[in-house]
Amino acid sequence: MRAYTPKDNVQKKSYYTDRYWIAPQVAKSKVSDDKVFSEDLEAIKKAKIKVLDSYIQVEQMVVYIKPEDIVKTLQLLRDECAYTQLSELSAIDWISQRGGFEVFYQMLSMSKRKRLRIKCFIKQDESIESVSKLFRSADWSEREMYDMFGVKVNNHPFMKRILMPDDWEGHPLLKTYPLQGDEFASWYEVDKIFGKEARDIIGPEIRDSARVDRYDTERFARLGHEVAKGVEFNPDEEKKPLAYQEDDGVFLIEGFDEDKSQIISDRKR
């Protein structure tokens, strides 16, 4: 585990510097400890599906299989073991450590009240077979997996991006993708709407949300100093009092007079 560092100077120094922090593992137990799960695992093994690894973690069974067996396994679990729901499906980026993705399928059985997870490992340039014919929920999950990680899915009815725009470049959930976007991302809206020539006029993104420039009347206006947008700012200008109407009132509009107002104390009146 990571050594403890005092956090009382967080204002001075950010402590979120460890980008690849590896979380400590939750304890695993053997599948034979649980009767229901050992029966499910037996059924998988009986169907001649090669099980690479299996254990129970946080009351859920995790089974590693080969990627080519995925459709067969999920069909078996759905039809014979009562795992009727595929609640989640996505990938985990292990490219730098192991050169590929771990794809997981989270299954739920309402009748057995159990959850299990099927996992398989694919190389970076490999693709995986779609399970959307078995589970309708897999349709969008597989599209999301493609969108976020670039994992291609074979025999999918509509293999397109789902969250990012169609003309997006890169896959944002990869560990190598910067959180604040690469160059393409940071200029995306400018390039698309105004064209590349407009980059100089509009300028780069300002990501410092605490930035205030009192002389910049294009982007900033301050109460009591209402100047029109883009007008040259005069620092000696007299400060105007805060008011929502002009001093001499507004034509045909009656201003609010506190003396004429009434405060209702009885709410049920």
Added chain:
Amino acid sequence: MAQHQVNYMQDGGLPVALTSIDKLVNWGRSNSLWALTYGLACCGIEMMASGASRYDFDRFGTIFRASPRQADIMIVAGTLTKKHAEFIKRLYDQMTEPKWVISMGSCANTGGMFNTYATVQGVDRVIPVDLYLPGCAPRPESLQYAVMLLQKKIRSQKAIKTQKPKRLM
């Protein structure tokens, strides 16, 4: 005839009020600011609350319209994603002149806490903004105050002038 003479300038004469055309037009414009419903995220909920009966936006003449053709102001309430940026530009272009934009909340002003690849870092990168309203989310009172300030701004403008088309470029 003298006994029937009407003093138009006095009370009880014909109902005449003298004003300049500017003031009259701006009075009309500033008190019927129809807003385009543009709730993009959580700030949109506060914008809806301002429109509902408790805060009652209608008394300002601000009525929400679901069509850009009928709207005078666009209250950008919420997080503008990069995917949506081209549509906000298109809707802004479809609004008829004169038009104004209020950028409501930190997300619309600067991208707010979403300092990420998918969020436009301030709507003013795409459309010109007249008034920035800080807060996350701003309360309905502050949105109404923002509209009042915008009314004040409209009243200080010349009504009859060739409206400079408000393009970023």
